[in-house]
Amino acid sequence: MRLLVVEDEKTLADLIKEGLEEEGFSVDVAYDGQEGLFMAQNEPFDLVVLDIMLPEIDGMEILKSMRNNKITTPVLMLTAKSDVEDKVSALNIGADDYLTKPFSFEELLARIKAVLRRNFKEASNIIRIADLKLDLSTREVERAGKKIDLTAREYALLEYLALNKNRLLTRTDITEHIYNYEFDFDSNVVDVTVTRLRKKIDKDFKKKLIHTVRGVGYMIKEEE
Amino acid sequence: MRSIKAKLIVLYSLVMIAVLSVLSIILFLSLRNIVYKPIDSSLLKRAKSIDSMIKNNSFRFSFSDINGNKYSFSFSDNRLWVYSSRYSKYFFQIRSLQGETLEKSLSLGKMSLPFSKNFKRFENINFKGKTLRLLNYVDPYDRMIIQIAYDTNREAKILNNFTLLLFASIALIMIASAVGGFVVSNRALKPINDISLKINRISNENLNESISVDGVPYELEVLVSSFNDMLKRLDKAFKQQKRFISDISHELKTPLSVILMQADMALKKERSSDEYKRAIESIKEKTDMMSKLIEKMLLLASLESKYNKMSFSEVSLEDLIKEAIALFAHKADKRGITINIDIKDRCSVKADRITLLEVFSNIFDNAVKYNKENGRIDVSVKKADRFAVVEVRDTGIGIPKDSLSKITEEFFRVDESRSKKTSGFGLGLSIVKRIVELHNGKLEIDSEEGKYTSVKIFLPIA
Ligand SMILES: Nc1ncnc2c1ncn2[C@@H]1O[C@H](COP(=O)(O)OP(=O)(O)OP(=O)(O)O)[C@@H](O)[C@H]1O
Ligand SMILES: [Mg+2]
Numbered sequence: 001m002r003l004l005v006v007e008d009e010k011t012l013a014d015l016i017k018e019g020l021e022e023e024g025f026s027v028d029v030a031y032d033g034q035e036g037l038f039m040a041q042n043e044p045f046d047l048v049v050l051d052i053m054l055p056e057i058d059g060m061e062i063l064k065s066m067r068n069n070k071i072t073t074p075v076l077m078l079t080a081k082s083d084v085e086d087k088v089s090a091l092n093i094g095a096d097d098y099l100t101k102p103f104s105f106e107e108l109l110a111r112i113k114a115v116l117r118r119n120f121k122e123a124s125n126i127i128r129i130a131d132l133k134l135d136l137s138t139r140e141v142e143r144a145g146k147k148i149d150l151t152a153r154e155y156a157l158l159e160y161l162a163l164n165k166n167r168l169l170t171r172t173d174i175t176e177h178i179y180n181y182e183f184d185f186d187s188n189v190v191d192v193t194v195t196r197l198r199k200k201i202d203k204d205f206k207k208k209l210i211h212t213v214r215g216v217g218y219m220i221k222e223e224e
Numbered sequence: 225m226r227s228i229k230a231k232l233i234v235l236y237s238l239v240m241i242a243v244l245s246v247l248s249i250i251l252f253l254s255l256r257n258i259v260y261k262p263i264d265s266s267l268l269k270r271a272k273s274i275d276s277m278i279k280n281n282s283f284r285f286s287f288s289d290i291n292g293n294k295y296s297f298s299f300s301d302n303r304l305w306v307y308s309s310r311y312s313k314y315f316f317q318i319r320s321l322q323g324e325t326l327e328k329s330l331s332l333g334k335m336s337l338p339f340s341k342n343f344k345r346f347e348n349i350n351f352k353g354k355t356l357r358l359l360n361y362v363d364p365y366d367r368m369i370i371q372i373a374y375d376t377n378r379e380a381k382i383l384n385n386f387t388l389l390l391f392a393s394i395a396l397i398m399i400a401s402a403v404g405g406f407v408v409s410n411r412a413l414k415p416i417n418d419i420s421l422k423i424n425r426i427s428n429e430n431l432n433e434s435i436s437v438d439g440v441p442y443e444l445e446v447l448v449s450s451f452n453d454m455l456k457r458l459d460k461a462f463k464q465q466k467r468f469i470s471d472i473s474h475e476l477k478t479p480l481s482v483i484l485m486q487a488d489m490a491l492k493k494e495r496s497s498d499e500y501k502r503a504i505e506s507i508k509e510k511t512d513m514m515s516k517l518i519e520k521m522l523l524l525a526s527l528e529s530k531y532n533k534m535s536f537s538e539v540s541l542e543d544l545i546k547e548a549i550a551l552f553a554h555k556a557d558k559r560g561i562t563i564n565i566d567i568k569d570r571c572s573v574k575a576d577r578i579t580l581l582e583v584f585s586n587i588f589d590n591a592v593k594y595n596k597e598n599g600r601i602d603v604s605v606k607k608a609d610r611f612a613v614v615e616v617r618d619t620g621i622g623i624p625k626d627s628l629s630k631i632t633e634e635f636f637r638v639d640e641s642r643s644k645k646t647s648g649f650g651l652g653l654s655i656v657k658r659i660v661e662l663h664n665g666k667l668e669i670d671s672e673e674g675k676y677t678s679v680k681i682f683l684p685i686a
Pocket of ligand 1: 586590620631639649652
């Protein structure tokens with residue numbers, strides 16, 4: 001899952017990035033509105049965390065331009081004001097949720113997950129594909145009742161595949177949503193990660209879930 | 225009486241009453257004149273005719289006057305028959321100049337016409353329930369008074385009816401005018417009601433709206449426009465207040481969220497002791513910054529009601545400035561900045577020493593912070609008129625022209641992203657301005673971007 005954090009308080013932005021990366025997200029940061037708007041319009045993010053009070057262009061403006069340009073990426077607004085007005089107008093111009101500063105990391109994480117789930121139209125935190133079970137909130141993975149340990153990257157990949165189950169995802173799709181822009185796109189990291197993931201998920205089972213579409217990409221599905 | 229409406233109605237009615245009374249008095253008098261004039265002339269004619277009859281001795285009765293002349297009367301004279309019946313409307317009585325009755329008409333019967341020493345020529349009298357018009361005709365040659373009276377019952381009735389009619393119509397006109405006055409004043413006051421309705425619709429939510437002058441009479445436009453001016457001022461103050469509070473909330477919550485996030489991250493999972501150390505250091509740094517911010521905000525807030533608590537004494541500006549510079553010598557040194565002091569005139573001012581020191585610390589703080597490496601700060605003190613002028617001039621980054629006017633606003637910083645590099649809250653110069661104003665002085669800031677900034681403080685000399 002690839003997120004953009006637009007926040008002018010550098011320390012806070014970096015801390016959020018650090019925390020979310022520990023949770024398996026890939027995170028890009030913009031420290032002002034101009035950069036934030038540019039990135040939101042040019043990169044396929046799964047969610048934008050957007051501060052309202054920003055230098056250059058404020059958060060409301062960014063959200064407005066995004067929505068005007070038909071960019072439907074879900075947006076979680078942050079603000080230091082407790083004005084109800086702000087909240088109402090943010091939601092009116094198309095924010096998906098709203099968080100007032102100061103907030104704890106858990107709060108932020110819960111909101112992000114809730115917005116993502118809503119956006120992928122998952123009713124619950126648990127995704128089941130055959131006997132594979134994925135808990136989005138605890139990030140626990142089981143196959144046939146047996147717990148499987150995954151690295152953050154592996155989990156991120158599996159989650160992205162699972163949220164898009166039965167849909168073919170290209171390597172570019174995957175790199176863009178699993179890695180941030182610092183990632184070197186030429187390497188075959190995706191293939192390596194998929195191979196490692198296969199070893200943990202599919203190897204011991206007759207029914208394979210992760211499928212390769214030669215020369216294009218990967219998908220997760222139940223039937224052969 | 226505080227009601228405009230009541231005042232208008234009373235005033236209006238008083239004028240109406242005055243006009244109507246004068247009018248009705250004139251009407252009444254002229255009608256009376258019309259009614260009595262023919263009566264009076266006929267009475268006079270009758271008196272003269274009786275007088276001439278007496279002179280011609282055509283009366284059957286006779287009497288002698290004081291001089292012994294004999295007179296006689298005769299009622300058979302057909303000129304006298306109108307006085308002969310009890311039902312007659314005419315009466316006469318002849319008296320001597322002293323008032324004793326010489327003769328009277330039959331129509332009087334046993335009665336007498338009234339007489340008093342100071343009689344008038346024409347009188348209205350009450351006689352046996354009748355109203356009579358009486359003429360006292362004096363014949364100076366024959367030394368007698370001929371009283372002729374006429375029963376004016378019919379005429380009096382006409383006059384009475386007329387008076388009644390007059391009163392009735394006055395009353396009617398008064399009622400009509402009171403109602404009219406009420407309607408008129410209601411009409412006149414309606415625009416005021418309309419305006420107050422519009423005013424009532426204004427709350428602190430829509431202070432920025434103004435009251436439209438559409439349909440407001442010309443006379444009330446002034447009221448509306450001065451009310452609108454007041455609204456504008458209120459709106460500005462209100463917005464300022466609101467912005468100040470939202471700024472405070474932003475300035476406090478941002479570092480607070482960093483602290484909270486930092487602690488959350490540290491506690492999220494097992495970390496190395498190095499990581500814990502860095503987290504705690506960062507938290508401490510933010511906490512220090514927050515406490516400085518809170519101190520500055522409290523100082524700014526306390527200045528609102530500071531005046532009574534300040535203790536003024538004579539303060540030497542030279543000493544105070546040197547004291548302030550000492551506080552920043554170390555910081556300036558670190559950036560290679562030199563500070564020059566030029567005391568042109570020795571000045572003392574009446575000031576609250578501690579508070580005034582705050583002014584110079586803030587200015588020197590800026591002069592060091594916004595200076596270039598190895599820059600200069602020139603401080604001069606001189607006299608101009610009744611003022612001591614302190615100028616602090618630095619060779620720093622300067623302030624853009626369009627920001628100069630906003631520089632003393634709370635939380636204003638020239639460039640948010642640039643000023644992230646230099647720490648600050650944008651409160652320093654707001655504090656300086658308030659304190660200088662508390663000392664009846666003024667603040668002047670001049671600057672050229674990239675070249676210099678000059679801050680001048682004018683304080684009245686002690
Ligand atoms: N000597 C100066 N040279 C250049 N810019 C200045 C100077 N003094 C003030 N400024 C500008 O004016 C702004 C407001 O100054 P002010 O002293 O009120 O706040 P601050 O220095 O940012 O914060 P603090 O509240 O810590 O003083 C500054 O942010 C800076 O941009
Ligand atoms: Mg300052």
